Amino acid sequence: xxxxxxxxxxxxxxxxxxxxxxxxxxxxxxxxxxxxxxxxxxxxxxxxxxxxxxxxxxxxxxxxxxxxxxxxxxxxxxxxxxxxxxxxxxxxxxxxxxxxxxxxxx
Amino acid sequence: xxxxxxxxxxxxxxxxxxxxxxxxxxxxxxxxxxxxxxxxxxxxxxxxxxxxxxxxxxxxxxxxxxxxxxxxxxxxxxxxxxxxxxxxxxxxxxxxxxxxxxxxxxxxxxxxx
Numbered sequence: 001x002x003x004x005x006x007x008x009x010x011x012x013x014x015x016x017x018x019x020x021x022x023x024x025x026x027x028x029x030x031x032x033x034x035x036x037x038x039x040x041x042x043x044x045x046x047x048x049x050x051x052x053x054x055x056x057x058x059x060x061x062x063x064x065x066x067x068x069x070x071x072x073x074x075x076x077x078x079x080x081x082x083x084x085x086x087x088x089x090x091x092x093x094x095x096x097x098x099x100x101x102x103x104x105x106x
Numbered sequence: 107x108x109x110x111x112x113x114x115x116x117x118x119x120x121x122x123x124x125x126x127x128x129x130x131x132x133x134x135x136x137x138x139x140x141x142x143x144x145x146x147x148x149x150x151x152x153x154x155x156x157x158x159x160x161x162x163x164x165x166x167x168x169x170x171x172x173x174x175x176x177x178x179x180x181x182x183x184x185x186x187x188x189x190x191x192x193x194x195x196x197x198x199x200x201x202x203x204x205x206x207x208x209x210x211x212x213x214x215x216x217x218x219x
Contacts, residue, residue, distance in 0.1 A: 034206050036151075043201055043209040044151065055207070087151055091206045094165035096141070096153040 002026055006088055006099030013104060019075040021102045023088035028068045032092035035064055035073045038101075039084045047086070048073060078104070108132040110202045115213030122192050122217070128185040128202030128210055136160070136180040138205045142187045144198035145212075154200070155187065170196075192217045 003026035013019050023033065031051040036044035046055055048064035051071055061076045075082055083106060088099040114126040126142070142154040155166045155176040164176050175188040185202055192215075199212040 043211055045209070046207050049207060089151070089206065094153075094156065095167050096156065098143075098151040098153065101150050 001095055002029060002090055002093065002097050004088060004090060004097050004099040006102055008102060009100060010103040010105065012106065013078050014106070015078055015080065017078045019078055019082075019104060021073040021086055021088075023066075023071045023073070023099050025069045025071075025090055029090040029092035031067050032090055033064075033066065033071050034089045034091065035062075036087045036089065037082075037084045038087065044087065075104075108204065108208045110204060110208060110210035112200065112202050112210045112213035115200065115215045117216040117218060118192055119219050120192060120194055120217055123188070123190045124192065124215060126187040126189065126200055126202075126213060126215070128187075130183050130185065130202075130204070133204070135178075135183040140176075140178060140185045140205070141203040142174075142176060142185075143201045143203050143209075144196075144215075145201070146198045152198075157185070189215070194218065 005024045007022050033051045035048040037047050038044040047058055047062050051066055052064045063074045065072050083104055086102045090097055109131045111129045118124055139158050141156040144152050144154050157164045157176045157178055161178045173191045177186045194217050197217045199214050201212045202210040
C-alpha cells in the first residue's frame with residue numbers, strides 16, 4: 001500500500017500569509033496526486049488535481065507542484081475563507097489513500 | 107451541474123446490513139469510474155471502494171473486503187454500496203465520489219447496539 005505523509009498536521013497563520021503544505025508518498029504516484037479542502041460539516045472540495053492543475057473556479061492563490069513522491073500545496077496569500085482542513089490523495093493504485101490532513105487555523 | 111446525492115444511511119446493529127445509493131446527474135455517468143470514501147466523525151478520509159465505468163472491475167480497502175460490495179446501474183445513473191456484517195468501526199459519513207473530482211454531501215452510517 002502507498003503510505004501518505006502529510007505535514008504539518010496543523011498550522012496557525014494570519015491573513016495574507018503564504019502557506020505551504022507538504023505531502024510525501026512512500027512510492028511514486030507520478031502525478032496522480034490531488035488536493036482537497038474541507039470545511040466543518042461539508043464534503044471535501046477539489047482544489048488541485050494531477051498535482052498541479054486548478055479546476056475551474058478555484059482561486060489562483062492556490063497552486064500545486066511536485067511529481068513522483070514529493071508534492072506541495074501553496075496558498076500564496078491566505079484569505080478568511082481558506083481556514084479549513086486540507087488533504088492530499090493518491091489515485092495511482094489501489095488501495096487509494098489520503099494524507100492525514102492539515103488544519104489551517106488563525 | 108454535476109450532482110451526487112447519497113441516501114440509505116441509518117443506525118444499524120453490529121452484524122447488520124445496509125445498502126447505500128448515490129444518484130447522479132449532470133454528467134455521463136457511464137463514462138466515469140466511481141468511488142466510495144468514508145470519514146469517521148471528526149477524523150480523516152478513508153477510501154472504501156471503487157468501480158470502473160462499466161462495472162466490470164472493482165477494488166476494495168482491506169478493512170471492508172468480503173463484507174462490502176460496490177456496484178452501479180448505468181441505465182439509472184445510480185451507484186450502490188452494499189454493506190454486510192457491519193461493525194462498530196464502520197460508523198462514518200459515506201461519500202460518493204466521481205473519479206476523485208466531485209463529491210456528494212455524504213450519508214451517515216451508525217453501527218451501534
